[in-house]
Amino acid sequence: xxxxxxxxxxxxxxxxxxxxxxxxxxxxxxxxxxKVILFAVPGAFTPxxxxxxxxxxxxxxxxxxxxxxxxxxxxxxxxxxxVSAWGEMQGxxxxxxxxxxxxxxxxxxxxxxxxxxxxxxERSQRYAMLLDDGVVKHLCVEPGPGLTVSSAESMLALx
Numbered sequence: 001x002x003x004x005x006x007x008x009x010x011x012x013x014x015x016x017x018x019x020x021x022x023x024x025x026x027x028x029x030x031x032x033x034x035k036v037i038l039f040a041v042p043g044a045f046t047p048x049x050x051x052x053x054x055x056x057x058x059x060x061x062x063x064x065x066x067x068x069x070x071x072x073x074x075x076x077x078x079x080x081x082x083v084s085a086w087g088e089m090q091g092x093x094x095x096x097x098x099x100x101x102x103x104x105x106x107x108x109x110x111x112x113x114x115x116x117x118x119x120x121x122e123r124s125q126r127y128a129m130l131l132d133d134g135v136v137k138h139l140c141v142e143p144g145p146g147l148t149v150s151s152a153e154s155m156l157a158l159x
């Protein structure tokens with residue numbers, strides 16, 4: 001079942017690249033007492049994710065921070081080394097690049113999609129959510145291919 005507005009995100013660790021290597025973090029802890037944008041991509045280095053989705057959040061980060069958003073988290077069902085390298089290549093140093101390596105978080109929020117036909121296996125749907133103290137205030141899941149409702153500009157209008 002898909003997570004709903006008003007529900008708290010599940011307390012499932014994801015992995016980020018810390019100063020000393022991979023580090024497990026809780027999105028519940030990361031969003032405690034804060035407004036956080038969490039957006040998910042089907043895969044690092046994939047076309048729409050690389051050309052539009054991630055760059056939109058990199059470009060508008062200051063606009064989000066000016067609206068009292070404390071953090072912007074990009075999550076992908078990839079390993080932390082891939083997600084980290086992709087973030088570095090995209091200049092996403094002000095965002096948190098999170099790896100949901102085994103898809104546990106993605107399945108827990110009910111937003112997995114089978115992309116085996118494209119050689120990707122089980123991945124995340126493209127979506128964005130606004131969290132306030134870990135509670136979903138807005139959830140914008142893309143209705144199909146492309147980028148509309150989960151873009152940085154769309155989410156910025158909701159903050």
